[in-house]
Amino acid sequence: MIFQDYFQYFDIWDAVESGLYYAIAGFYFLIFAYFLLMRFRTSKKLYWFFFSLLFLFLAAGRVFFIVYYFYVPELEGTMSNLELAGLMMTLYRFATFFTWIGISCLMGVFGTLILSPFNENENSVTGLKKFLRQKNVKTTLKICLIVIPIIVGILALTLSDALFMDPDLRDQYVPSFQLITVFGYPAGRFVLNIILLPLMVLVIPFLFVYLALKTFGVLRRSYALNAIGFFIYFSGRAAQGLLGAFPHVRAILPPLLILLSLLIIVIANNYEQLR
16 A cells, blocks of 8 residues: 555545545635634624634534544554553544534524524514513523533533543453443443434524525525535535445545535625625
């Protein structure tokens, strides 16, 4: 293999996959800079502030995941297996933490959209809608939406390795370490990836679909493209875990889907300029 004289595990497919994720991390940062400097700076709207920070924290999390998956395993033999496993878990924790901080920004976007002022006559609104219109209620809900993912990220940063360690990592480096599992899957990862993550992130594309159905013209097209972009993005993220048995496909398809989704999201949020 082309890398066998220099690396123990890193091969051509790892080079392709890591290169694509480097491109994704760079694209994240460019989107962050654009939305912060060109949209939030001129409009001062919280929507653009949360939207820009989302991509900054996703970029930070992705960098930690790149180091975790592609480079740290090459340190095997330079330190004890216990130290190596500890280093990998530290990287995983920081990657997960920054990802959940990004999700808190996504919940900020969600709160800004769903709890924004309506055009209906205030006198015609009753019941739950009237309750949600109250300023202190809206502020409390927005804060809760943002704070909950931050708490999840802090828990991922501080709870025991027994809840989060990959079983393959355990088997390779610390086989005597006891994991706390659910259906054979680390309990912490199960709660984060199977329960909380879909619950929080899947509301975003469905929210954009709802807003697209409720609006017209350029705004409808923008919301619809955002929905498509986020659907493709989460499909790409899900494919990372579902294609483990097909490493060559996993190296190319998920990052390409994520890159496509980012392009669509950028177009969606500049649609009025592309008419």
